[in-house]
Amino acid sequence: MRGDWPKNEISLSEGKRVLFLTKDLDLIRKQLYDGLDLKMEDLSIEDLLDDINTDVMTPAWVCFDHSPIEIAKNAYAGLMHNGIRVFNENALKDGNFEVIVSGHRKGTGSSRETAPQCERWSGIKIVIAASFAPIHEQNNINLGQLMGNHAMLTRLQSGESITLSEFTNRYDPVTKIILEKGGLFAFAKSLKAGEFTLPAINTPSRPMTMAEKIIARNLVGQNEGQCVKANDPVIAQVQGGYSHEFTTAQVHNFLIEEYGEGYSLPNPSKFAVFEDHLLYAHHNPKFVPHMSKVQTLRDLQIAFQQHTGVRDYSAKDGVSPGICHQVAREEFIEVADFIQATDSHTCMGGASNALTWGVGSTEYANLVSAGFTFVKVPESIRFELIGSLNDGCTAKDVILYILSDHAREELTLNRSMEFGGAGLSSISADERATLCNMATECSARTGICEADDILYDWMLKSQPHLDINEMKSRAVSPDEGAEYSGGIHVINLSEIVPMVAHPGNPDEGIPSDPTNGANIADIGQVKIDIAYGGSCTAGKEDDIAYYAMVCQAAEDAGLTVKEGVDFYIQYGSGIVKEMAVQKGWHDLFSRVGINLIDPGCGACIGAGPGVSINSEQVTVSAINRNFQGRSGPGKLYLASPLTVAASAFTGVITAWKDDLFN
Numbered sequence: 001m002r003g004d005w006p007k008n009e010i011s012l013s014e015g016k017r018v019l020f021l022t023k024d025l026d027l028i029r030k031q032l033y034d035g036l037d038l039k040m041e042d043l044s045i046e047d048l049l050d051d052i053n054t055d056v057m058t059p060a061w062v063c064f065d066h067s068p069i070e071i072a073k074n075a076y077a078g079l080m081h082n083g084i085r086v087f088n089e090n091a092l093k094d095g096n097f098e099v100i101v102s103g104h105r106k107g108t109g110s111s112r113e114t115a116p117q118c119e120r121w122s123g124i125k126i127v128i129a130a131s132f133a134p135i136h137e138q139n140n141i142n143l144g145q146l147m148g149n150h151a152m153l154t155r156l157q158s159g160e161s162i163t164l165s166e167f168t169n170r171y172d173p174v175t176k177i178i179l180e181k182g183g184l185f186a187f188a189k190s191l192k193a194g195e196f197t198l199p200a201i202n203t204p205s206r207p208m209t210m211a212e213k214i215i216a217r218n219l220v221g222q223n224e225g226q227c228v229k230a231n232d233p234v235i236a237q238v239q240g241g242y243s244h245e246f247t248t249a250q251v252h253n254f255l256i257e258e259y260g261e262g263y264s265l266p267n268p269s270k271f272a273v274f275e276d277h278l279l280y281a282h283h284n285p286k287f288v289p290h291m292s293k294v295q296t297l298r299d300l301q302i303a304f305q306q307h308t309g310v311r312d313y314s315a316k317d318g319v320s321p322g323i324c325h326q327v328a329r330e331e332f333i334e335v336a337d338f339i340q341a342t343d344s345h346t347c348m349g350g351a352s353n354a355l356t357w358g359v360g361s362t363e364y365a366n367l368v369s370a371g372f373t374f375v376k377v378p379e380s381i382r383f384e385l386i387g388s389l390n391d392g393c394t395a396k397d398v399i400l401y402i403l404s405d406h407a408r409e410e411l412t413l414n415r416s417m418e419f420g421g422a423g424l425s426s427i428s429a430d431e432r433a434t435l436c437n438m439a440t441e442c443s444a445r446t447g448i449c450e451a452d453d454i455l456y457d458w459m460l461k462s463q464p465h466l467d468i469n470e471m472k473s474r475a476v477s478p479d480e481g482a483e484y485s486g487g488i489h490v491i492n493l494s495e496i497v498p499m500v501a502h503p504g505n506p507d508e509g510i511p512s513d514p515t516n517g518a519n520i521a522d523i524g525q526v527k528i529d530i531a532y533g534g535s536c537t538a539g540k541e542d543d544i545a546y547y548a549m550v551c552q553a554a555e556d557a558g559l560t561v562k563e564g565v566d567f568y569i570q571y572g573s574g575i576v577k578e579m580a581v582q583k584g585w586h587d588l589f590s591r592v593g594i595n596l597i598d599p600g601c602g603a604c605i606g607a608g609p610g611v612s613i614n615s616e617q618v619t620v621s622a623i624n625r626n627f628q629g630r631s632g633p634g635k636l637y638l639a640s641p642l643t644v645a646a647s648a649f650t651g652v653i654t655a656w657k658d659d660l661f662n
């Protein structure tokens with residue numbers, strides 16, 4: 001569809017327009033519907049929307065379409081003003097735009113490739129922002145979308161041509177080639193045809209971080225023992241990965257388009273498909289009209305699984321085996337693996353001392369068929385944990401603190417967040433998974449924890465076939481003197497207090513964001529309507545144990561869930577549910593008035609029981625992100641499992657303490 005794009009000289013095309021995503025949403029409307037054309041020189045970056053998340057660009061229901069052309073029709077369907085869409089159907093495409101402009105951190109949130117697809121298939125070729133969320137930037141690169149800054153746009157709008165290399169020079173040599181070829185598929189074909197050779201790595205022997213060590217171990221086409229450093233562009237072998245029903249259809253179709261109907265995968269046994277995201281989609285009235293599309297996604301996933309022979313985690317009798325990230329760590333992610341999957345919370349696997357991150361459908365299609373992928377070695381930031389958490393505090397409070405303190409300042413941006421230190425030994429394997437899971441909310445590339453006996457014990461319990469000595473010999477730890485571009489940050493766990501991330505204040509231009517950290521002691525009385533405990537972040541065994549601890553104390557005090565509050569618990573996997581049943585917690589939850597939901601994603605993605613139904617409702621939730629509209633139109637506070645459970649019995653956001661119900 002792109003003909004000779006990108007050209008060597010980039011200029012604005014005759015008759016094409018530039019769309020500015022301004023904080024003043026009326027200005028966006030005037031550009032879309034009244035023909036208003038703005039100039040960068042008349043605006044400042046502060047006038048532009050920051051933190052545009054991928055849910056806003058393509059909300060979940062838009063992703064029910066797998067064809068990018070259909071997806072583009074509903075570009076930016078999630079940008080709402082007073083409950084009304086700013087972008088009507090086809091508005092972006094019909095506006096004849098080729099450039100789209102926003103402020104800081106474009107494309108935060110989910111890794112969904114549908115977000116840049118909605119722009120590309122609406123005719124956008126150049127994306128301007130002050131900074132990009134890492135996965136979103138990579139997805140743009142893979143689709144051949146040029147990204148530039150506001151100064152470049154000013155020059156383009158004054159009629160200047162800018163060389164293609166000015167758009168690509170800031171990237172490593174491999175990424176530069178991908179962009180200049182017009183995207184990942186064009187790059188891969190050109191490489192296969194021998195039209196260019198990849199640059200050699202000449203990084204000398206050096207101390208390495210955990211992420212660097214795992215990548216170095218998986219290098220393709222390099223000498224044994226070759227070291228890497230941050231930003232080295234390399235090809236690396238991938239041990240495994242997975243996709244789910246939101247993404248598999250695109251992967252299958254892309255592979256058919258590129259390699260024909262008879263394509264095959266070289267190593268399907270450690271790749272998988274999951275049916276977890278849309279099992280409860282019919283609970284959301286907004287999704288009901290789209291259920292035939294959901295069925296198409298399921299059917300195409302089954303077709304892919306049967307065609308390739310990857311592991312099958314389809315629902316049985318309407319019940320999912322669990323959320324992909326939880327089941328993957330329970331069943332097949334091993335110590336020091338390099339895992340890639342089509343979901344932003346893939347980084348949760350880092351709790352198993354593995355290197356794991358989310359990729360878009362294009363990248364996944366490439367790597368699942370080749371067995372290796374192109375990687376720019378991430379920079380690292382180290383969190384040296386000391387002390388131990390006080391009662392009433394959990395790993396969720398730690399990561400909410402890091403979000404408000406380090407991530408807000410972009411220290412974690414695109415970096416591998418390395419967790420280690422003596423304090424790690426006071427944090428369970430499941431709690432480490434919470435830390436790594438929310439590396440995504442920190443806009444980091446991934447999170448990874450050091451290995452120790454706590455991890456090995458958990459791995460052996462989950463995957464009894466593993467060999468402890470082999471695990472120990474494969475495990476990675478950072479070398480003395482390894483380089484941390486993001487710095488080494490000591491966190492004294494005993495100083496962590498129970499926190500929330502608040503839903504912001506749209507009237508003051510403060511978006512609902514996981515970095516909006518606040519100590520519970522400082523937020524006053526916040527009355528709640530919904531408490532939700534579940535999701536990949538908070539549906540693990542230890543999370544369920546936290547809910548159970550609070551529920552037992554409540555029952556002992558003669559309490560049930562506060563009148564007027566709906567409390568939902570959704571298990572992260574079938575194994576987690578089985579454990580809850582065996583321990584009697586499932587019955588306990590029922591007795592105190594909790595709505596229990598079978599494993600899977602749900603309210604977290606606005607597709608299941610527990611979503612808010614009007615903008616006045618307040619939810620306290622143990623999920624990982626509180627972007628506006630993601631879990632319904634209400635206000636959502638992120639909090640720990642303990643806080644969620646305690647709040648459900650008091651009716652206001654409440655930190656847990658042992659004597660709370662005395």
Ligand code: SF4
Pocket residue numbers: 277323324325343345535536537600601602604605624
């Ligand atoms: S539980 Fe929520 S965040 Fe986790 S994988 Fe499912 S939709 Fe994504």
